[in-house]
Amino acid sequence: MFSPLIDELIQSLRCLPGVGPKSAQRIALHLLEHDREGAATLAQSLERAAAGVSRCDRCRTLTEQALCGICANHRRDGRLLCVVETPADVLAIEQAGSYQGKYFVLLGRLSPIDGVGPADIGVDQLVQLLADESIEELILATNPTVEGEATAHYIAELAKAAAVTVTRIAHGVPLGGELEYIDGGTLAHAFSSRQAL
Numbered sequence: 001m002f003s004p005l006i007d008e009l010i011q012s013l014r015c016l017p018g019v020g021p022k023s024a025q026r027i028a029l030h031l032l033e034h035d036r037e038g039a040a041t042l043a044q045s046l047e048r049a050a051a052g053v054s055r056c057d058r059c060r061t062l063t064e065q066a067l068c069g070i071c072a073n074h075r076r077d078g079r080l081l082c083v084v085e086t087p088a089d090v091l092a093i094e095q096a097g098s099y100q101g102k103y104f105v106l107l108g109r110l111s112p113i114d115g116v117g118p119a120d121i122g123v124d125q126l127v128q129l130l131a132d133e134s135i136e137e138l139i140l141a142t143n144p145t146v147e148g149e150a151t152a153h154y155i156a157e158l159a160k161a162a163a164v165t166v167t168r169i170a171h172g173v174p175l176g177g178e179l180e181y182i183d184g185g186t187l188a189h190a191f192s193s194r195q196a197l
Contacts, residue, residue: 006032058129060105060122061087070094070102077101079136083126083155085109085143093141101139104129109142109151123155130162137165144171144189 002010006028013024031039055061056068063069070076070090080101084090090103106121118124130138138159142148156166172190173182182190 055105059090059103060107060125061090061103075100079134080139081129081133081135081137082139082141083152084141085148085151089141101137106142106151109145109147110154111147118154121151123158126155127158127162130159130164135164137167139167139169141169 009028009032010021010024013019013027014021016024019027031042052064053062054064056063056071057066058071059068061068061070065072077100080099081104082093082099082101083104083106084093085106085108087105090105093099093103104122104126106123106126108116108121110116110118110121129135138155140152140155142152152168156168159166170193172186172193173179179187
């Protein structure tokens, strides 16, 4: 229906998460009809980012430098290491503003069914980091999914063998949440992880 270049743009936009055929079509037509300058800026930014952004040599988050700003920051507590699944998790924790340690990004989670093993998510690099640096506490902040929990358990065993204290972020009822709207799995986890006051 559209010309080849417009079809190509629509198909390219579909690679974005949450963007289906209709959304891609709307975005493409908006950019071409109403915001050509924005389209050009977007294209240039995407091209520069794709060429210039890689992974931090230490924590594996996205950055333009060999070391990201967090790893290069000597004011961060190098004794604390928070293990997360994705760079988006680092951003979420940083936006909360309370954590002052460093990170390690797994770039996934263990999933034997999908053929994702420890080497695929960088567990060997994490173990080397635990051996080389003076890390006292490993904070596991993987997602509370079956795969995330399995990944956390696997890494916890390796960290304990390296004589590093292991903690897990709390999961359960969100602050301000009402119990009647919380799913059963979350409530069960909240009860099993309860603490004395």
